[in-house]
Amino acid sequence: MPKQDEIKYTKTHEWIFVEGENATIGISEHAQGEMGDVVFVELPKMDQKLEKEKPCAVVESVKSAFDIYAAASGDVTAINDKLDGDPALINTSSLEDGWMYKIKLSNPDELKDLMDFTAYQEFIKQSA
Amino acid sequence: MSTAQTLNKTALNEIAKKYNGKLVDFHGWQLPIQFEGILKEHTAVRNSVGIFDVSHMGQIFLNGPDAFKLIQKTNTNDFRLATIGKGVYSHITNETAGIVDDIIGFCLALNRYIVIVNATTVEKDYAWLKEKALKMNVEVVNRSSEFSMIALQGPKAIDMMEKFAPEANKLLRFGIIEKKILDKDCFISRTGYTGEDGFEITAPHEIIADIWQQFMELGKPYDIVPCGLGARDTLRLEAGYLLYGQDADDDHTTIEAGCGWAVCFEKGEFTGRSILLKQKEEGLKRRLKGIILEERGVPRPGSKVFKDGKQIGTLTSATYSPTLKKGIGLGYLDMPKLKSGEEVEIELHSKLIKAKITRMPFHKGSASKI
Structure with a gap:
């Protein structure tokens, strides 16, 4: 379980936790609240090459469908199969059991533009 | 948002905020889309x-x-069925048999009816009925701005009503009584838009918050939850009820909307009758149909429907059905x-997903057992 200060955020409300050249990605607590009850998640495929900021997954809530954008570029090394049977994990545990996929980073330099928790909270306030 | 100031607020606006309702603009009204969550609210009403x-x-x-003459001539259904204290679901139709509105008309007394109309069509309906009444001896009065309304929905609503107004428990489905609540003239009807048993309480603004609090207290043993427009939409769609403006409008007829059961040809002339009769006898070019997804996915209003590679329509309402745990939709x-x-x-996200035509309603709730 990553600590809050180890997580970075994108402007499209994904979080990313980096360990060396590997990273775990999910959607932020704020974003899950805005989406409402999640009923279906379409994840990227294993080994799929992701390009930063390009759509790579879809989250369907009762209310609407939401595109999820790649938080960083890289190859998918794992996907969270549990979301298949229990998509509500995104609501109940957005930062832990509700993680979406893992990648091997292909361009770690990209991470510089991401926000830390405090900057992300400020970003949410300003876009409200 | 600049439009925020112009939104109509209901007398329960402060209460919605108190219960952390997520408020949205619904056709000019500021109303909660959800409180704790659509699934929780939906399940509470079903169970x-x-x-x-x-x-x-x-x-x-x-x-x-x-x-009586006015309501009978402007509507598809037969208001002879609306004896005193009873209501009828019906469509007000235009000259081309298009649906002006879908309504419930109740007979309160001899020569006195209350028509419950949709929020978006109040002014249109009022103007329409007034015009049709020009050569008749009847007064059409729009009292929409005087009343608030609460819907109490679910199989346990009747147990709560037993304590709130026991006389309302004798009502049959679509029955209505006039009743003094806190010394004000109010109406209680056994109606709703969820497919479940329940009641709708029409009362003046100044006492509606009080009634809401009484229900919240009476509902404690049943874990009552405040519900928003999100759950209202998933519940009504599972029950196969139309949403005016999406599934029904001035350009579609009652027969096309699959509501032939709400048309009475035997009663004599009414607006649009000959067109509806022709459609019934000669068949339709399009009809509202229910679809249920065979694969995973959530259809949305606007999703395209295909048959053998050819587009045959578009969904007008569609969502995830919390009860069936599948995607469902309606479309012409x-x-x-x-x-x-x-x-x-x-078609969902540029992919074709398998679905089947299904009979309405998608789900039969407790309302069908009254």
């Missing part, structure tokens, strides 16, 4: 009880010797004779 603010709905009264299809069980495809 126990939920409470909704439906104050945006309108109330038009017809008073006078020609009140160019192949009106498709039978339930026949396969179609729905």
